[in-house]
Amino acid sequence: MSNLFVRKATGMVRSWSVFDAFIYAFFSINLVTLGFYSFSQMYYFSGGMIPALIVSAMFIIFEIVVYASLISVMPRSGGDYVWQTRIFGGGVGFILSITGWWFTLWLWTPIYGDMLRQIVITPLLGAFGMKQAAVWFAGPDAALFVCSLLALLFVVLVIFLGMKTYARIQKYSFYAGVLGLLIVIALLFTGSPDAFKAGLDSNSAAYFGTSSGLFDATVETGIAAGAGTPITGGSFFLIMLTLPYLVFFNLWPNWGATLYGEVRGATDYKRNFSGMAWALIVTTVLGILFFLGINKSIGWDFYVQANASWWNYAWGYTTEVPPLPVWPNPAMLAVFLTDNRLIQIIVLLLMSTWWFGWAGTLFLSSTRVIFAAAFDRLLPESAAELNKNGTPVNAMLYMVIPAVVVSALYAFNVGGFKSITLAATQGIAIMYFGTAIAAIILPYKKKELFEASPIAKMKVGGIPLITIAGLIFGGFLLFLLVEWFFDPWLNPAYAPVGLYGISLANTNSIIFLGSCYAIAAIIYYSAKSRRKKEGIDLDKVQAEIPAE
Numbered sequence: 001m002s003n004l005f006v007r008k009a010t011g012m013v014r015s016w017s018v019f020d021a022f023i024y025a026f027f028s029i030n031l032v033t034l035g036f037y038s039f040s041q042m043y044y045f046s047g048g049m050i051p052a053l054i055v056s057a058m059f060i061i062f063e064i065v066v067y068a069s070l071i072s073v074m075p076r077s078g079g080d081y082v083w084q085t086r087i088f089g090g091g092v093g094f095i096l097s098i099t100g101w102w103f104t105l106w107l108w109t110p111i112y113g114d115m116l117r118q119i120v121i122t123p124l125l126g127a128f129g130m131k132q133a134a135v136w137f138a139g140p141d142a143a144l145f146v147c148s149l150l151a152l153l154f155v156v157l158v159i160f161l162g163m164k165t166y167a168r169i170q171k172y173s174f175y176a177g178v179l180g181l182l183i184v185i186a187l188l189f190t191g192s193p194d195a196f197k198a199g200l201d202s203n204s205a206a207y208f209g210t211s212s213g214l215f216d217a218t219v220e221t222g223i224a225a226g227a228g229t230p231i232t233g234g235s236f237f238l239i240m241l242t243l244p245y246l247v248f249f250n251l252w253p254n255w256g257a258t259l260y261g262e263v264r265g266a267t268d269y270k271r272n273f274s275g276m277a278w279a280l281i282v283t284t285v286l287g288i289l290f291f292l293g294i295n296k297s298i299g300w301d302f303y304v305q306a307n308a309s310w311w312n313y314a315w316g317y318t319t320e321v322p323p324l325p326v327w328p329n330p331a332m333l334a335v336f337l338t339d340n341r342l343i344q345i346i347v348l349l350l351m352s353t354w355w356f357g358w359a360g361t362l363f364l365s366s367t368r369v370i371f372a373a374a375f376d377r378l379l380p381e382s383a384a385e386l387n388k389n390g391t392p393v394n395a396m397l398y399m400v401i402p403a404v405v406v407s408a409l410y411a412f413n414v415g416g417f418k419s420i421t422l423a424a425t426q427g428i429a430i431m432y433f434g435t436a437i438a439a440i441i442l443p444y445k446k447k448e449l450f451e452a453s454p455i456a457k458m459k460v461g462g463i464p465l466i467t468i469a470g471l472i473f474g475g476f477l478l479f480l481l482v483e484w485f486f487d488p489w490l491n492p493a494y495a496p497v498g499l500y501g502i503s504l505a506n507t508n509s510i511i512f513l514g515s516c517y518a519i520a521a522i523i524y525y526s527a528k529s530r531r532k533k534e535g536i537d538l539d540k541v542q543a544e545i546p547a548e
Helices: 018-028 031-041 049-073 080-087 090-127 131-137 142-160 163-190 193-208 214-224 236-250 255-262 269-298 300-314 330-335 341-362 364-375 393-411 414-420 423-445 447-451 465-486 507-533
Strands: none
Touching (some): 018 163, 018 255, 031 090, 031 163, 031 236, 031 300, 031 330, 049 236, 049 269, 049 423, 049 465, 080 255, 080 364, 080 423, 090 131, 090 330, 090 341, 090 364, 090 507, 131 193, 142 163, 142 341, 142 393, 163 269, 163 330, 163 341, 193 214, 193 269, 193 330, 214 300, 236 423, 255 364, 269 300, 300 330, 330 341, 393 414, 414 507, 423 447, 423 465, 423 507
């Protein structure tokens, strides 16, 4: 076995506690970054947001059962890649996981860059009175590219410093961010619509140089843009139609699964489950409180209209800059309920830590998948090298360099590149579907491994719990994939664009995904052929589970 892999053991150190893994899961379904960002784009749905949030969480609990189970059976760096290649065999597992964890993650870079400017840079510049700079950073093209590069610099730095250092960064960010969010929620629940309307006019003028009558002007442009999503209500069918967009935010409590080779006590199913489950539950409760707070003071209709006004412009449906020339950051709107500039700055600084604690999720998990594939000799062995901090630095370069190119294509919308960004979630969800299938068949395909695992006795009516959870989670993913791929034909009222914008009708998206799978297949079969000539059978390599 020692000559199968690059070395006898991966060399990864278990430097994280289960609490560190909980914080990582909590930030992976980040209410303030992914949540606020996704909610704001969902202005044209007919299903209520609160019931949609609850229903989605009920399905995602089964995702957590699947991943907590697989981690306890095989707690190895690489997660989905290791499980799929060991359960299915090399080809399918490599192609699905490399596309999901490597290629499509490049597409997330400009999204992280967009959130950096809208959540951190723009509101803080406005709070410090730098109106022109604030509005410039909120603008298109060069501003977004600059922010994507800034995001990359920060991500590279924190990952390079290693898991132990990043754990400290995310822990401090967690405490500061939660404090900031609690203040925001308190402001929302103690404010009033009249106070907000007055504060919006005066503060947005001071921050961004907007004109008086901003509230009414935003309402007008928002209605014209099609704002209509309710906070509650809607039929079950309409609520279900919101889920394929909502999960761009909360499908990720398992994001740290590729890191569990570096988490102490990872064979303990209950601890794995509770860490991810509490991350989902707490985030869902905070999301509901956020929605209710918005409704209490800002007004739900205005919130939806402000989002419609902004995204109608940002997505290029109109060239007219909206009355509020920046993204309507909910934390910023909340601090407009007070005229105390010092309090505003403190709260905005606290809320910015949600981005800094979360940013490492961009590439941290991906580097472990690239590392695992290199350790199996499918990628150049240099990608399995670790620096003194235990970071696979060359694997990180596999993410960073293409991400710069993708960020430029996105920021300047070369060839309509912006239209394919949500395909990143498609690629990841397809990979998750593969993992759900692997979970279903694990007790039967790898019977000895399953029977020796901590989850062997977890059965319902004689059927392994991991199999039941895999069937439910896999069914949910199948629903999402059908909606994404066959929208707008399934939802003709929203033709030709559809509800989600990444259907088969979006040829850019389909070509990108297809190319990713083709490139992954070429890499795999080329490596297999080359290694065979060197006397290494990759089928035997991927039949073994490496030691950490």
